[in-house]
Amino acid sequence: MQEKILIANRGEIALRIIRACKELGITSAVVYTPADKDSLPVKMADEAYPLKENKSYLNIEEIINTALKNQVTAIHPGYGFLAENSKFAKSCLDAGIKFIGPSAKAIELMGDKAVAREIMKKAGVPVIPGSDGEIDDFREALKVADEIGYPVIVKAAGGGGGRGMRIVHTPKELEEAIQSAAREAASTFGNSKLYLEKYLQDCRHVEFQILADQYGNAVYLGERDCSLQRRNQKVIEEGPCHVLTERMRKKMGELAVRSAMAVHYAGAGTVEFLLDDRGNFYFIEMNTRIQVEHPVTEMITGIDIVKEQIKIGLGERLSITQKDVKIYGHAIECRVNAEDPISFIPTPGEIKKLMLPQGPFVRVDTAVYEGYTIPPYYDSMIAKLIVWGRNREEAIIRMKRALEEFVIGGVTTNLPFLRKVMDNAFYRRGEVYTNFIKRRMEPLT
Numbered sequence: 001m002q003e004k005i006l007i008a009n010r011g012e013i014a015l016r017i018i019r020a021c022k023e024l025g026i027t028s029a030v031v032y033t034p035a036d037k038d039s040l041p042v043k044m045a046d047e048a049y050p051l052k053e054n055k056s057y058l059n060i061e062e063i064i065n066t067a068l069k070n071q072v073t074a075i076h077p078g079y080g081f082l083a084e085n086s087k088f089a090k091s092c093l094d095a096g097i098k099f100i101g102p103s104a105k106a107i108e109l110m111g112d113k114a115v116a117r118e119i120m121k122k123a124g125v126p127v128i129p130g131s132d133g134e135i136d137d138f139r140e141a142l143k144v145a146d147e148i149g150y151p152v153i154v155k156a157a158g159g160g161g162g163r164g165m166r167i168v169h170t171p172k173e174l175e176e177a178i179q180s181a182a183r184e185a186a187s188t189f190g191n192s193k194l195y196l197e198k199y200l201q202d203c204r205h206v207e208f209q210i211l212a213d214q215y216g217n218a219v220y221l222g223e224r225d226c227s228l229q230r231r232n233q234k235v236i237e238e239g240p241c242h243v244l245t246e247r248m249r250k251k252m253g254e255l256a257v258r259s260a261m262a263v264h265y266a267g268a269g270t271v272e273f274l275l276d277d278r279g280n281f282y283f284i285e286m287n288t289r290i291q292v293e294h295p296v297t298e299m300i301t302g303i304d305i306v307k308e309q310i311k312i313g314l315g316e317r318l319s320i321t322q323k324d325v326k327i328y329g330h331a332i333e334c335r336v337n338a339e340d341p342i343s344f345i346p347t348p349g350e351i352k353k354l355m356l357p358q359g360p361f362v363r364v365d366t367a368v369y370e371g372y373t374i375p376p377y378y379d380s381m382i383a384k385l386i387v388w389g390r391n392r393e394e395a396i397i398r399m400k401r402a403l404e405e406f407v408i409g410g411v412t413t414n415l416p417f418l419r420k421v422m423d424n425a426f427y428r429r430g431e432v433y434t435n436f437i438k439r440r441m442e443p444l445t
């Protein structure tokens, strides 16, 4: 049967998936909201179906009905929106449509980060000292915090995007932190469940890309270092992580695969760890979708992750084994955001001038074009700039050159900030911990 994949997403990731479909000879379709009617995915997909409202990318019923009306055989959720909504995955299957992602059960288990911690503990994967599952009240939190020692971090079990977290340095601050984290979690994720972890200072965020098919075969495609974050959200990612030895890579990669297998995972996924300077590492969460930063891994492995993900989702076996995975050189990705450089408030509006960087080993994933108006309703990320070099030093020089070529007129972006990072001596030496921006870049000017 000829497959027809509906992309329940927008922007650069919708384009990325359309491209994968074209190379696989699969019909691609997108849904789009009124605000996105002039977007590139609508122009580039084989088919495009309108949705009613600007928030319709979150409307399960409307998307499934649209898919059924148009003989769609599979749905790709991209990232964000419904990508990690287990109800959506289940609704697709109930409607007889394949969901390009793991089972609803795997999404549900990993989507509750307090539950995921417990599953990992049982599977023998190290987790950060903290609460056993969720914390029910302040007294319990106080007891756990006393045991593990301050500082601690209060985190939302259903959290994502760095939201719903509070670092706590003394017992006195704990109650207020719990209340405000619960409030933020309830309003952002509709789930006020919290858990507690020891807060690790000077650590790196190191995550492993994995691919697993529906028949129990799985591989890891090396790691990405995503330590360069602003308010616990990634800004620059790179791979490989330059402080990992081959032995550590193998150990962490195998544990990442074990993490995924613990929930019978199938699809593309990412297992995230925090790594300290003494080589201790701890599971923090698993993302059950394609990630923004997947191109970093594509550049260093030569593997098209989205194509593999689609094939797996359609029921094919993994086409590679661990032996086939080789890491070449170094790749860096910068997230280009339309935002104010100091307040980070999004700056939607018309892109009056656009010149994309080019040249050898430079990749730009974007859905914007000159004359395009960035709508105010969605994410502020408007492009991803990815470069490859034979080693980290060459990749940094190339990124600096590519960022200098990049011109976006009409809206304010973080391009000047990204350029500054490439010139930062600590960044160049690879002394990048998750507190890098606060410690090495502030005050922002």
Ligand code: ADP
Binding pocket: 128, 153, 159, 160, 161, 162, 163, 197, 198, 199, 200, 201, 203, 205, 229, 232, 233, 272, 274, 284, 285, 434
């Ligand atoms: P989210 O799902 O919101 O992305 P994560 O659990 O993946 O949340 O954490 C995001 C980031 O927050 C991490 O990369 C790290 O910088 C910081 N963080 C989370 N937990 C801890 C911790 N226990 N200690 C120190 N930093 C942490």
